[in-house]
Amino acid sequence: MFERKRDLTDAGLFIDGVTIALEGREIVSLTKRVAPGEVLTVMGPSGAGKSTLLAYVGGFLDPVFSARGRVFVAGTEVTALKPEDRHVGVLFQDPLLFPHMSVGGNLMFALPEAVRGRAARVERVAHALEGVGLAGLEARDPATLSGGQKSRVALARVLASTPRALLLDEPFSKLDAELRAQTRELVFSKARESGLPVLLVTHDAADAEAAGGDIVRIGE
Amino acid sequence: MLTRLGPMLAIGLLTAPVAFGLAGTVLPAFGYLPALGGMEFGLAPFATLFAEPAILMSALMSLVTGLVTAAISLTAVMLFTAAWGGTRLFARIQHLISPLLSLPHAASAFALAFLIAPSGMIARLISPELTGWERPPDLLIVHDPLGLSMMAGLIVKEIPFLLLVTLAALPQVKPARMRALIASMGYGRISGFVLGLWPSIYPQIRLPVFAVIAFATSVVDVAAILGPTTPAPLAVRLVNWMNDPDLSMRFLASAGAVLQLGVTAAAILIWIGFEKIGARLRDRVACAGRRLRRDSGLRWGALAAMLVSAGAIFAGLLALGLWSVAGLWQYPDLLPARFDLRNWMRVLPSLVEPLAITLFVAFISTLVAVVIAILCFVREDEMGYPPGRGALALLYMPLLVPQVAFLFGLQLLFILTGVQATMAALVFAHLVFVLPYAYLSLKDPWRAFDRRYDQIAAGLGKGPVERFFQIRLPMLARPLLAVAAIGFSVSVGLYLPTLLIGAGRLTTITTEAVALASGGNRRVIGIYAFMQMVLPAAGFAVATIVPALIFRRYRDMHV
Numbered sequence: 176m177f178e179r180k181r182d183l184t185d186a187g188l189f190i191d192g193v194t195i196a197l198e199g200r201e202i203v204s205l206t207k208r209v210a211p212g213e214v215l216t217v218m219g220p221s222g223a224g225k226s227t228l229l230a231y232v233g234g235f236l237d238p239v240f241s242a243r244g245r246v247f248v249a250g251t252e253v254t255a256l257k258p259e260d261r262h263v264g265v266l267f268q269d270p271l272l273f274p275h276m277s278v279g280g281n282l283m284f285a286l287p288e289a290v291r292g293r294a295a296r297v298e299r300v301a302h303a304l305e306g307v308g309l310a311g312l313e314a315r316d317p318a319t320l321s322g323g324q325k326s327r328v329a330l331a332r333v334l335a336s337t338p339r340a341l342l343l344d345e346p347f348s349k350l351d352a353e354l355r356a357q358t359r360e361l362v363f364s365k366a367r368e369s370g371l372p373v374l375l376v377t378h379d380a381a382d383a384e385a386a387g388g389d390i391v392r393i394g395e
Numbered sequence: 396m397l398t399r400l401g402p403m404l405a406i407g408l409l410t411a412p413v414a415f416g417l418a419g420t421v422l423p424a425f426g427y428l429p430a431l432g433g434m435e436f437g438l439a440p441f442a443t444l445f446a447e448p449a450i451l452m453s454a455l456m457s458l459v460t461g462l463v464t465a466a467i468s469l470t471a472v473m474l475f476t477a478a479w480g481g482t483r484l485f486a487r488i489q490h491l492i493s494p495l496l497s498l499p500h501a502a503s504a505f506a507l508a509f510l511i512a513p514s515g516m517i518a519r520l521i522s523p524e525l526t527g528w529e530r531p532p533d534l535l536i537v538h539d540p541l542g543l544s545m546m547a548g549l550i551v552k553e554i555p556f557l558l559l560v561t562l563a564a565l566p567q568v569k570p571a572r573m574r575a576l577i578a579s580m581g582y583g584r585i586s587g588f589v590l591g592l593w594p595s596i597y598p599q600i601r602l603p604v605f606a607v608i609a610f611a612t613s614v615v616d617v618a619a620i621l622g623p624t625t626p627a628p629l630a631v632r633l634v635n636w637m638n639d640p641d642l643s644m645r646f647l648a649s650a651g652a653v654l655q656l657g658v659t660a661a662a663i664l665i666w667i668g669f670e671k672i673g674a675r676l677r678d679r680v681a682c683a684g685r686r687l688r689r690d691s692g693l694r695w696g697a698l699a700a701m702l703v704s705a706g707a708i709f710a711g712l713l714a715l716g717l718w719s720v721a722g723l724w725q726y727p728d729l730l731p732a733r734f735d736l737r738n739w740m741r742v743l744p745s746l747v748e749p750l751a752i753t754l755f756v757a758f759i760s761t762l763v764a765v766v767i768a769i770l771c772f773v774r775e776d777e778m779g780y781p782p783g784r785g786a787l788a789l790l791y792m793p794l795l796v797p798q799v800a801f802l803f804g805l806q807l808l809f810i811l812t813g814v815q816a817t818m819a820a821l822v823f824a825h826l827v828f829v830l831p832y833a834y835l836s837l838k839d840p841w842r843a844f845d846r847r848y849d850q851i852a853a854g855l856g857k858g859p860v861e862r863f864f865q866i867r868l869p870m871l872a873r874p875l876l877a878v879a880a881i882g883f884s885v886s887v888g889l890y891l892p893t894l895l896i897g898a899g900r901l902t903t904i905t906t907e908a909v910a911l912a913s914g915g916n917r918r919v920i921g922i923y924a925f926m927q928m929v930l931p932a933a934g935f936a937v938a939t940i941v942p943a944l945i946f947r948r949y950r951d952m953h954v
Contacts, residue, residue: 259862
């Protein structure tokens with residue numbers, strides 16, 4: 176019984192009494208558990224502060240906000256850690272590929288140091304690109320890719336860094352309808368495959384529906 | 396930890412030299428300078444100062460020069476932006492004019508002199524057919540007693556500066572939408588802009604306008620090249636006294652520097668009065684609902700003013716270049732009879748040392764300034780809020796206080812500590828002027844950087860140092876190099892700090908060029924002024940070509 180409970184606490188993403196306020200006005204207050212492979216969707220009108228929750232988990236909340244509460248990722252409290260030590264990957268609505276690196280360079284940059292040796296790293300990058308259906312595009316300049324391809328490289332990049340949780344900040348909102356459904360499917364299936372807890376922020380009900388997990392509404 | 400140093404260094408660098416320098420100027424002005432036997436406070440230096448012939452005339456000349464320069468260049472920029480802003484022609488003229496920003500003041504003054512002098516290009520162009528001149532007429536065009544050519548020399552140089560700061564302020568007022576809105580109410584282009592947009596632009600460029608007034612009231616190099624000599628503007632006379640071998644002249648020079656401080660302050664106060672009158676007038680016209688739609692004359696006039704001011708410098712630079720390779724060139728021939736590289740061969744040996752010093756001081760001061768500016772911005776990001784208005788005013792300190800007023804004291808301080816005419820002191824003095832430009836020109840590109848790249852890299856497990864060197868620095872390589880080119884050109888063009896702190900032992904291309912002005916050897920002046928023009932241009936060329944080469948494979952890294 177005890178063992179089982181410990182498991183639940185440890186695995187996935189645990190948002191423990193997180194409260195975020197701006198100038199004394201509370202905008203988010205949440206306690207929620209997200210199991211590995213599951214998606215928690217945060218919905219609300221634009222300007223409601225949905226992204227602040229995401230920023231708090233990621234460790235880059237703007238200092239104008241005041242926040243308290245703890246966040247655990249895979250049993251580790253990350254709230255006290257620097258963003259780079261949290262192992263929490265982010266996807267924004269823009270792919271934000273580094274424009275001064277090739278597609279392969281972007282993925283190489285993301286790959287953990289623990290993957291040693293040139294050959295092993297090249298191999299991992301090739302594999303990651305293959306996983307998003309972009310095999311062989313290593314040498315390409317990101318600027319020459321289509322919008323859908325860029326999103327997929329961004330996904331491959333964040334997965335290559337072997338995160339323990341995934342934060343999605345309206346990552347599909349700039350894609351057209353068809354591409355959107357495809358990309359959404361790819362992201363969720365990849366997250367499930369890797370057993371990543373996902374925190375999704377969106378104002379699109381279709382995203383929430385496709386995610387299939389719990390929905391939290393804020394700012395209403 | 397390191398980043399905390401940034402703001403501290405910046406504030407120290409901007410305030411300490413000005414504060415200590417002012418003290419070192421004011422104390423001797425009141426007779427206190429123990430090193431030269433001045434032990435008691437008194438007004439004797441001022442008595443000597445006011446006994447100097449035509450000293451008030453010199454002060455008045457400086458005052459008027461500052462106000463006229465600022466008024467004409469600001470009006471030209473305002474009308475031009477009003478009349479042509481948002482058009483393709485505007486963009487073209489902007490591209491034509493912005494390189495002039497990096498041209499040292501002395502070089503543009505020489506360019507103008509070579510154009511308008513009785514033996515200059517314009518006279519050659521129309522002689523002898525229109526004028527009948529077979530030899531240069533005995534006219535005082537350059538060094539005219541009213542200081543008109545000096546003012547012209549300053550105006551052509553301040554127009555690019557004010558245009559640039561106006562352009563930087565423009566986007567914040569959403570010009571395209573506001574223009575359409577105001578036009579829909581039936582206002583003419585110029586009146587709509589002046590009544591509707593300018594009031595929100597002007598407060599943002601007010602400090603740069605004050606800097607123009609401060610500079611023009613106390614300018615030395617342009618005044619030495621183009622300005623009147625009987626009497627010369629105040630600052631020119633001060634520097635002559637300061638450089639007098641008779642050290643007791645320092646009391647007089649310091650008293651004069653205090654007067655200069657008063658003249659500049661008075662000019663700025665009078666300008667503030669102009670601002671008030673201008674605002675009144677504007678309110679009146681606006682409340683009367685005057686549409687003033689027939690402004691085509693003014694519109695073309697504004698365009699002509701910009702073209703003439705830019706054209707004059709370009710034509711003058713061409714003349715400088717021609718003189719530097721001219722063999723025999725008789726009056727009134729438009730072109731030299733022969734071209735000859737011998738001038739260069741002869742000058743080259745003596746050019747090498749000042750050139751090396753110019754490059755060294757410009758490189759080091761720019762590098763340090765850019766690093767300090769970056770540290771300030773990184774610190775700002777950590778704090779999460781930008782510095783207050785006070786900090787911004789500090790940035791303008793070295794640009795608002797007349798250079799002579801604190802450089803005299805700073806020089807004294809360096810003499811007393813035995814570091815005068817050392818490279819370190821010279822770099823330090825340049826840094827005081829380069830840093831404000833480095834900070835101000837890096838501000839917008841730094842803030843425009845999409846922070847989410849940083850967050851993504853952090854999410855990929857990259858620490859701050861890695862994020863800075865692998866993401867921020869390469870992505871900002873282009874603007875950083877552009878900022879460095881600006882800092883470099885500022886340093887290359889600095890005259891007075893080099894003259895006073897280098898004390899004649901460390902000279903740069905600019906101090907050498909200005910020193911040649913009185914000699915009148917056009918071929919040699921042409922060479923030095925040409926170098927003055929080439930150095931900043933080379934800086935900008937490097938700043939453009941290097942990132943283009945490094946990132947040639949990456950399209951989004953191109954402009």
